[in-house]
Structure formats: structure tokens, C-alpha cells
Amino acid sequence: MKTRQPIKHGTSNAYKCGCRCTRCTKANRDACRSYRRKKGIKDIAETGNPCKINSKVYQSQTQAAVAAGVSQSTISWHLNKHGNLDRLGGKRGNPNNSRRKPVQIGEREWPSRSALERYLGVSSGRVHRWIKKGQMDLLLAALLRADGKRGTGETS
Incomplete structure (x- = not known):
């Protein structure tokens, strides 16, 4: 019967095995960036994720969040849920006046x-x-x- 070898920290393989220590997370991030570079995919950290609030275009979600006075996760949630930022800053829920x-x-x-x-x-x-x-x-x-x-x- 084979004995399990301890994982080697600081590798993307260790990250894929479930380790989330700082060294393994960094190694996986670097491996992903290297892969994207080889494929010609620009890194979001370099280019930002452009988004538009009303008619103003921002270079990143972080810039849009600062301008709108909300968190970056709110911007990300609206983009994932609705595909745009039209509902950003509106009141929560839909008033149902029909009843x-x-x-x-x-x-x-x-x-x-x-x-x-x-x-x-x-x-x-x-x-x-x-x-x-x-x-x-x-x-x-x-x-x-x-x-x-x-x-x-x-x-x-």
C-alpha cells in the first residue's frame, strides 16, 4: 500500500488539491496569469473591466463603485444579475401597486x-x-x- 506524499506548498498543484495558504494561492494565480498570457488573453488587473453607469464609462468596476458610492461587489452583482448597471442605486424590490x-x-x-x-x-x-x-x-x-x-x- 502506498503512503500519501505530503503536498509541496507553493505550487498550483497543491492549490488544486485544496490548500489555500498564501504561497499556494499565489502560485495558482501566477500559473493562471501565465496561461492567459500564452493564450493572448489580457489580464483584467491590467485592463480593468470597463462598465457604464448612465452615460459615463469607467475603466474598471472599482472606479465605477467609487463614483457611485457603492462597493465593488455591488457593481459585480448588478453586472452578473442584470448585465448592466441601469438599476444601480434604485430602491430595493419592486413596488407592486397592482394589488x-x-x-x-x-x-x-x-x-x-x-x-x-x-x-x-x-x-x-x-x-x-x-x-x-x-x-x-x-x-x-x-x-x-x-x-x-x-x-x-x-x-x-
Whole structure:
């Protein structure tokens, strides 16, 4: 039975066997750069990875990140996910207004139940439960309390 030979550190072979020490990582990086040079592929560290934010072109992702005030990984993520930087700096998530239904109580209207909940100062889903259970008296009481706190009570 053969005994395993210890790996020789500072070689790309050791890196491929799973060693991630500084010497092996450097040896693998140098081997990859040498391979790319032989194939005529320019090194990204030399040329940068040009990218465009709005109409301004930057020579590297790092320069674009500094100009946009975000991290380089954010630039890289946007390029990998979307292929461009058009969404960079936008608000997270997509506001879905299609499900928003206006709520009307008497002559007053709110754009959604959550807007009414914020006005009333009640927890999320409370207005929905009141409406579902037919507890309009609780809803009207909360509305009168909120109007009283704000001083905007309307008389019928």
C-alpha cells in the first residue's frame, strides 16, 4: 500500500488539491496569469473591466463603485444579475401597486389598507381582520381616536 506524499506548498498543484495558504494561492494565480498570457488573453488587473453607469464609462468596476458610492461587489452583482448597471442605486424590490385597493370609509378614502393602518396607528393586518369579521364598530372607533389625536375629525 502506498503512503500519501505530503503536498509541496507553493505550487498550483497543491492549490488544486485544496490548500489555500498564501504561497499556494499565489502560485495558482501566477500559473493562471501565465496561461492567459500564452493564450493572448489580457489580464483584467491590467485592463480593468470597463462598465457604464448612465452615460459615463469607467475603466474598471472599482472606479465605477467609487463614483457611485457603492462597493465593488455591488457593481459585480448588478453586472452578473442584470448585465448592466441601469438599476444601480434604485430602491430595493419592486413596488407592486397592482394589488393595492383603495379603502373608503364614509366620504374619506385611503389608497390601501396598509395606508389606513398607518393612519390609525394599528398593527399590520388589523384593518383586514376587522373588515373580514364585520367589526366595523372597532374600525370606526379607531378612526375617531386617530382623528382626535390629529385634530382632523370630520363631523357628519
